Amino acid sequence: MSYNGGGDILLGGLSTFNMQHGFVEALVRGYRSGFLSDTDYHHMTQCDNLEDVKMNLQETDYDTFLNSESSITPAVIEAKALSKLVNEFFYFRANAVEPLSTFMDYISYEYMIENVMLLLRGTLSGRNINELIAQCHPLGMFKESTMRNIPSFEANPRGYADLYETVLVDTPVGPYFQTYLEQSSASISAASEVRNVLEEVQIEILKNSLMKLYLEDFYSFCERLGGETAEVMCGLLRARADRAAINITLNSFGTPLNDATMRDTERKKLYPSIGELYPAGTELLSKADDDVKLGQAVSSFPQYHSIFEKFLNSSPEEFSIDDEFYKREVRMYELAFESQMHFGCVYAYVKLKEQEIRNLVWISECILQRRKDQISNFIPVFSTSAEWRAESTRRGAGH
């Protein structure tokens, strides 16, 4: 697909991009050097306790981020590393102008949706509101008053409508809620006997619907930007949409969402309409009710077919499908840094930093639980020894 000239938002190609966005792009690319390298990971895996990990991290870009903490646990490491990412994100955001500022806001909407769902789910299980707010993802914070109001609504369709009208309508995720309510208004007015079944899957459906609407909205925004940004971002978002579709299907096995009646109506509506799998693959996915059928559904898409072959042929201990998807996505995000003068590097930076935080948490957990055999199961970012890099140097001539 050619995106040249597809954009109606003026972004500027090679010769004009730097005028508005050169500074932020250069900042992000400078911060790229702050990722942990292979040697850093190697030193950390040799550590015996978390104090050593903290000392090793002091040599890296993370510097003294743990100095004010008295006790170090994986949760503390995750929280502090996340707050480092958030500081960097808001530093970039402060220097961004349109349309980069809207683009970065879109990145944060995903975390806002996560926070809304966290607050809704948390009240269903009756947890304290302050605890929940402390657990919210810092990139997607609302105003304090908005967040405190969210749990006071019931978790059923009538409750959601009220929640939207009073609280969420002013937030950036309001439009997604509105569309969801419009689309599901048919099922609200219909059978109420099904309501009991629906309630336990209702939250899942709500979360997945919001994510689908968010991804489609972000995708159309990137298409409007046109040029290199559209090419890179649309590729990344398509991969995310496919992962979402496959995960929805996988996670629904064993839940009421997998029933024959629900599959075609409810589950099918959750698949995003962007992505390689749409429409033929999602059609097949909506009929799949176990792993084997899922594997058959994606068999005509080589990139997912290879992942599923491995998944079906190995046991859950040695192969995690999430890891394979993460590896694929890390590779795509690293490639987003390859060409200059587009916004993809900002999005990729946030995602890769998240992966790095996941790695840190994994390594800390393994050290804490003394499971050194599992410790190398993380996915390094910008690693020179990554599998896919090794493939390309083996086949390439003139290296």
Added chain:
Amino acid sequence: VTFASFDFKMSEYDCTTYYCNAGWKELLSHLSPYSWANWGIAIGLGFSVIGAAWGIWLTGSSLVGAAVKAPRIRSKNLVSVIFCEATAIYGVILAIILLNKVSEPDAKIYTFVEGWDFATFYFAGYGVFWSGCSVGFTNIASGISVGIAGSSCALADAQDESLFVKILIVEIFASALGIFGIIVGIIQSNNAQFPV
């Protein structure tokens, strides 16, 4: 001294209207070569400076951003800015050369004296104009291209020091475009000299 009239004859063609604007042929051939020449100087200087400024805008923003995490690149990468500046200097040099060719006539009257050298007059006018255009248009291309290459150079240098010299070679080729312009421009305007 006899004076030629306002509607002088240029070869066989004479103006059919008082202001010589009956068509393009009349208009273009009766535009004063002084105006052609001064336009040329303005275009040569103006577009060169636009190209240089555009290039500095492109490379400067990347340089400042990349230097946040890698301050060591600050001084080395100013060379990209200097290359951009060089295109502006070409424009200034050519403008000074050209304006020395535009000499004021001795007789301060608004008609032409008897025996005015129209051939040299027109040659000089066109020569200076198009020489200015040569330089202006090549320098704007050169300035932008140095700017883009310089921005990539700053970003690459911030990640890996050994890349700086290699990308600098790309910039050198880009700034050679400006040199082509000024060489051709000087040769074009060599024999142009306004009669007095």
